[in-house]
Amino acid sequence: MNKTINQKAWFFVIPVFVLVAFNAAIPLMTVVNYSFQETFGNNVFAWEGTRWFKQILLSERFHAALGRQIAFTFIILLIQIPLGIGIALTMPKKGWGVPVCLILMSMPLLIPWNVVGAMWNIFALPDIGFLGHSLNGLGFDYNFTQQPGDAWFTTILMDVWHWTSLVVLLSYAGLNSIQPAYYQAAEIDGASRWATFRYIELPKMKKVLTLAILLRFMDSFMIYTEPFVLTGGGPGNTTAFLSIDLVKMALGQFDLGPAAAMSLIYFFIVLLVCWVFYNLMMKNEAQS
Amino acid sequence: MAKITLKDLSHSYLEKQNSNADWALRDVNIDWKDGGAYALLGPSGCGKTTLLNIVSGLLKPTKGSVLFDDKDITAFSPVERDIAQIFQFPVIYDTMTVYDNLAFPLKNRGLSETDIASKVKEIAEMLELTSTLNNRASGLTADGKQKISLGRGLVRSDVNVIMFDEPLTVIDPHLKWVLRSKLKELHQKINRTMIYVTHDQTEALTFADQVVVMHEGQIVQTGTPVELFEKPKHTFVGHFIGSPGMNILPCEIKNGEINFSGQKIQSHKNIKKSNFKKTQLGIRPEFINFSNNGIPVKIKRVSNTGRHKIIDTESNGENIKILSNSSTQIPSESAHITFNQKYTYVYGDNWIIE
Numbered sequence: 307m308n309k310t311i312n313q314k315a316w317f318f319v320i321p322v323f324v325l326v327a328f329n330a331a332i333p334l335m336t337v338v339n340y341s342f343q344e345t346f347g348n349n350v351f352a353w354e355g356t357r358w359f360k361q362i363l364l365s366e367r368f369h370a371a372l373g374r375q376i377a378f379t380f381i382i383l384l385i386q387i388p389l390g391i392g393i394a395l396t397m398p399k400k401g402w403g404v405p406v407c408l409i410l411m412s413m414p415l416l417i418p419w420n421v422v423g424a425m426w427n428i429f430a431l432p433d434i435g436f437l438g439h440s441l442n443g444l445g446f447d448y449n450f451t452q453q454p455g456d457a458w459f460t461t462i463l464m465d466v467w468h469w470t471s472l473v474v475l476l477s478y479a480g481l482n483s484i485q486p487a488y489y490q491a492a493e494i495d496g497a498s499r500w501a502t503f504r505y506i507e508l509p510k511m512k513k514v515l516t517l518a519i520l521l522r523f524m525d526s527f528m529i530y531t532e533p534f535v536l537t538g539g540g541p542g543n544t545t546a547f548l549s550i551d552l553v554k555m556a557l558g559q560f561d562l563g564p565a566a567a568m569s570l571i572y573f574f575i576v577l578l579v580c581w582v583f584y585n586l587m588m589k590n591e592a593q594s
Numbered sequence: 595m596a597k598i599t600l601k602d603l604s605h606s607y608l609e610k611q612n613s614n615a616d617w618a619l620r621d622v623n624i625d626w627k628d629g630g631a632y633a634l635l636g637p638s639g640c641g642k643t644t645l646l647n648i649v650s651g652l653l654k655p656t657k658g659s660v661l662f663d664d665k666d667i668t669a670f671s672p673v674e675r676d677i678a679q680i681f682q683f684p685v686i687y688d689t690m691t692v693y694d695n696l697a698f699p700l701k702n703r704g705l706s707e708t709d710i711a712s713k714v715k716e717i718a719e720m721l722e723l724t725s726t727l728n729n730r731a732s733g734l735t736a737d738g739k740q741k742i743s744l745g746r747g748l749v750r751s752d753v754n755v756i757m758f759d760e761p762l763t764v765i766d767p768h769l770k771w772v773l774r775s776k777l778k779e780l781h782q783k784i785n786r787t788m789i790y791v792t793h794d795q796t797e798a799l800t801f802a803d804q805v806v807v808m809h810e811g812q813i814v815q816t817g818t819p820v821e822l823f824e825k826p827k828h829t830f831v832g833h834f835i836g837s838p839g840m841n842i843l844p845c846e847i848k849n850g851e852i853n854f855s856g857q858k859i860q861s862h863k864n865i866k867k868s869n870f871k872k873t874q875l876g877i878r879p880e881f882i883n884f885s886n887n888g889i890p891v892k893i894k895r896v897s898n899t900g901r902h903k904i905i906d907t908e909s910n911g912e913n914i915k916i917l918s919n920s921s922t923q924i925p926s927e928s929a930h931i932t933f934n935q936k937y938t939y940v941y942g943d944n945w946i947i948e
Contacts, residue, residue: 490652491685494672494748496702504696505687 340566351487357565361394368568371551372575378458378547379526380401382465387515389466390473395503397478408478411471419468423535426464430536450537454544457537461545464532469525480514481507516587520580527576548572596662596754598626598649598787603658605929614907618644622658622812626804629894631781633802634791635657637834641811646757651675662754678747683764684739688732688843690722695731696745703750708791717749720780725860731801737769741777742760748784755787762797772802793895795835807831823878826938829944833878838904838915841882845875845940852940857889863948879904879917881934884925888932907931 332586341358343351354506362368397407417425432438437460450456484507492502530549533539539546539554546554552572556565598910603622611617619641620836626632632640649660651672665844667675687695697712705713718724726734731742737833740761748758760778762770771783778801778847781788790801798805799819806816807830814828815821826832832840845854845878850866861875891907898920905916905924919922940947 324718440885482860485683485685487681487683487685490647490672490679491681491743491746493652494677495699496673497698498702505689509688557666 336570337566340562341570344563354563356444358563362564362568362571367551368571371546371548372445374544374546375527375548378462378529379416379523382464382526383519384471385462385466386470386518390470391477391511391515393470393474393482394477395507397474401481411474414451414468414471417468419531420467422464422537423532426460426467426532427536434505442550451527454541457541457545460485461533461536464536465526468532470523473519474529475580476514477511480511484510512587516584520584523583524576527579596787597628597660597664597754599623599647599664600624601659601661603645603648603655603660605648605653605657606656606834608804612762614811616695618649619655622813624806624813624816627786628787630804631778631788631802631865632790633798633805633806634789634808635793635795635798635834636675636808640808641807642793643759643809644810646679646759646791648756650677650679650757652679659677671771675751675754676754678753678755680740680747680757680761681742684736684743684908686734686739686742687730688730690731691728692718692731692734692742693727695742696723699746699750710828711753713749717745718786720748720783721745721776737765737773740765740773744801744840745792745944748780753786754758757788758788758790760792764794769799777801779842795837799835809834817907818923820874825939825946827946828875829874829941836878837882838879838917840876840878841913841914842941843875843914845873847873847940855889855912858939859933861938861940862936863938866948867947870947872943873947874944876939876941876946877933878937882914882931882935883934884916884922884929885919886930888930890928891924891931892928893924 342354342356345351356517388497391478393411398404414422428437429435430450432442432451438448438450447453448456450460488510489502492506498504528549529547530553533545533547533554534550537545539550543551552565552568555561555568600622604617605619605620606617606891608616610765616618622645626731632779634645636642644653651667651670651674651897655668659666661667662675672679673881687698690698693714696717698711700710700713714727715724718727721744721746722739723738726738733741744761762773764771774797777788777790790798792798795920799822803818804816805822805823808827809826809830815826815831817827822831822835826840828841829840832842842868845852845859847853847865847870850864850913852865852875853903859875893905893907894904894913897904897906901920901921902917903916903922903924907914907916908930914931
């Protein structure tokens, strides 16, 4: 068959091209622009080369924020993924329990993020909040506004409450797509409950779990609103994750150059981790 | 290895049953001998998979019992029953190698590594899987995967029965034949009871010594392929088996005489009873001949299948199909036909009158 060659078809791509340019490429280019220059307002720029990048990469403040960010993301993934799978496994597969569970599970996902932060702030206040007051009543010395450990505990608990549902819903969908014959075959083969999970359910959930981990990684790595409302990054800088630190630098100190460089480094880290993780997970899929 | 008996088995997926249609299985009684090759044949929804799942223990019957060697095992789980089942599409453990897949049922039963290794090797050789033993199972083709499912059943030496639930559905046509011969060969080699569920008459008739034909939850006939062909006991068996199926024609019975289309017909036996709501005449297309006198028919269409000719005729508003050698001269437009008396049966309310 002969292909018709008609370069005019490129015109059809223009609308998408313009759209992407305005919502992604152009704003990103402004950031790139700032990251290589110094500005004093009034549209006066001075070329700085890679100075801001070097400064950020060597800055202790950035290292500390990045360290906190990695620790936070690692901890919440470690809790949310197994917990989400566990809840999905215990959810009913038919009957009236299904819609009840699904609605209960989606509730936290529907609440605006700053409301989640505010809710947990009030909930955890040591003197009047239900959680804070109860913990103190039980004899724990709990105060998330003063003690870093308590601030971390509350932030993590809030994130687990807010986002475990996403893992549950994805895992539940993955579990439901497994054909009954797999369970029947496992039963006939004499597989234990653990073996059924390990060799049937877990491999069949691989794709949805990859998705869940990626989404949870990206969201938690870029978390801003909830900890900002809950702790404001404090006490001190102990819960100032990357985004919070970035906003402080850009809008608080008006250091646009270093902030732009930090944005790009931040963006690059997220991109790199996602790419590496996705390729590792999908390495074996390509063969089959 | 065991003899399998199904006694007064009925099953319904509903809580309450009001009519016959609410039962997926009704009053099933079967005796399967040890070491036989059996097929359950019927269209989709006739209850054959339900019956299979009851034998394997995946389903508990609403009524009746399942016996292995005269021992009631109705309440036993699939593991306790020691059975193997191969499903419609290949069930394999994706993350395991072919070897680990085959070894899995043995590991779960706590066999030693050396016993497992020798057993797996033996089965892999039988199924021609030896060269792929160390590959990941998920990389195999559909027929390779189905061989693994089969292998997981065969690897255990203690299985009472191996059951196949339409195992060739997802296999390419040219491989179906290969795999089917393999099954038949395996049956002769290991001599275990095998039950094969299918809606494909060719698969059933080539695999099994005894075929059980099911229709709307009931067993309508059990017999050898030849019996099912030559003497269908129910009109359903007549038109389901054979290609084209049996001609089923309305007829009248008066004083032991059979009348069709104003003609007196001789059947294989004299008819005594006649108090039926509906009486029908059954004759296979293979057993109808053209003659100088007999039932007058109009020839509507002749199709040549290569070895045979299928002739569509009409008599008194009833369609009659005739099968003859492709060398036979077919009269044009109108003709007379006669039925071979030995293979002409009368059915009362769909069941054969004898």
